[in-house]
Amino acid sequence: xxxxxxxxxxxxxAAFLDGAAAFTAKTVAQHANxxxxxxxxxxxxxxxxxxxxxxxxxxPKAEGGLGHRYLVKLALCEEMSRRSCRARSSAPPP
Numbered sequence: 001x002x003x004x005x006x007x008x009x010x011x012x013x014a015a016f017l018d019g020a021a022a023f024t025a026k027t028v029a030q031h032a033n034x035x036x037x038x039x040x041x042x043x044x045x046x047x048x049x050x051x052x053x054x055x056x057x058x059x060p061k062a063e064g065g066l067g068h069r070y071l072v073k074l075a076l077c078e079e080m081s082r083r084s085c086r087a088r089s090s091a092p093p094p
Contacts, residue, residue: 005075013072016053021079023052028080 027045035041049055058073059065
């Protein structure tokens with residue numbers, strides 16, 4: 001995973017982002033067009049995202065979250081948008 005934010009991350013944060021990038025490549029990118037058209041994401045994909053901590057990345061550790069900095073959320077958004085926008089732009093117009 002690249003991106004201009006990576007150099008500001010700790011090793012732990014970068015490892016988390018690598019896992020999120022793998023999820024994005026394996027699950028999100030190949031279905032982004034379909035999910036965008038239907039305006040739905042399957043529960044299984046949301047459960048997988050939750051298991052990776054993607055739904056609680058900024059929640060404090062004391063409350064069951066990962067306690068990551070906002071910068072990690074920005075880097076995650078950068079990575080996910082890079083992959084899902086690429087999938088959408090390659091689709092034929094509706």
